[in-house]
Amino acid sequence: MPKKTAAASRLEDARARMYQDLIFESAETVFGEHGFENATMQQIASEAGVSLKTVYGSFPGKQDLYEAIMILRGREMFESVQRAHDAANDPLTKLVDGTRAFVSYLFEHKAWSRIHVRSQISWAMRPQGKVVGELWDAGQNAHAEMLSAGAASGVFHDDDPAEMALMIRAMTRVQVANAIEQGETDCEAIADRLIERLLRMVCKNTVLIQEAG
Numbered sequence: 137m138p139k140k141t142a143a144a145s146r147l148e149d150a151r152a153r154m155y156q157d158l159i160f161e162s163a164e165t166v167f168g169e170h171g172f173e174n175a176t177m178q179q180i181a182s183e184a185g186v187s188l189k190t191v192y193g194s195f196p197g198k199q200d201l202y203e204a205i206m207i208l209r210g211r212e213m214f215e216s217v218q219r220a221h222d223a224a225n226d227p228l229t230k231l232v233d234g235t236r237a238f239v240s241y242l243f244e245h246k247a248w249s250r251i252h253v254r255s256q257i258s259w260a261m262r263p264q265g266k267v268v269g270e271l272w273d274a275g276q277n278a279h280a281e282m283l284s285a286g287a288a289s290g291v292f293h294d295d296d297p298a299e300m301a302l303m304i305r306a307m308t309r310v311q312v313a314n315a316i317e318q319g320e321t322d323c324e325a326i327a328d329r330l331i332e333r334l335l336r337m338v339c340k341n342t343v344l345i346q347e348a349g
Contacts, residue, residue: 152194155186158185159186160205162180162183163175163184163201163202166183167247168247168248169247169250170254172254173255177192211271213238214274216237216238217278220233220236227282227292228286231283235327242316243312243316243323249312275305279305280300283295283301283338290340292339307337311326
């Protein structure tokens, strides 16, 4: 058998990545429409326009594909919010800008948001998977530290930061998921509404709420 050339190997790798990306995006759509339990690999293959054999050639099974989506999207979302936090100079701005980044990411990836709704996954409960669990911990800790710093500076209520962080996650999920299901398209308006509610919950000073809004 002739030895495979470097160019042929690169072409083969590129083709494999193309199929993986196509199947990944198609699976995200199918899981978002049907939920994990009701989705099938055949539905994913049909959505991607490839054979079932090609799907299994890229991902060993439905669970592996599902976990790949949850890990990648979870990591991307965490990094998006973290960039907003890192660019802010105070806890109030971190909360406002981080929330906008969070809402924006969810609207850019509506199928992933629908996966949580269809699968009845709560963002206020730590997921079981190792990687997604660690990402959840990182996000929870970042929110708790932000709230603790805000309380120390007198801007936020002096409340249990971990519990408040969970409440923020829950409020965000309910409002964004409902907006997506209702067909709302104005991401900024939805973020404004959510931020106003979050600030009323955590801020001590109504003047700060008005200024931040």
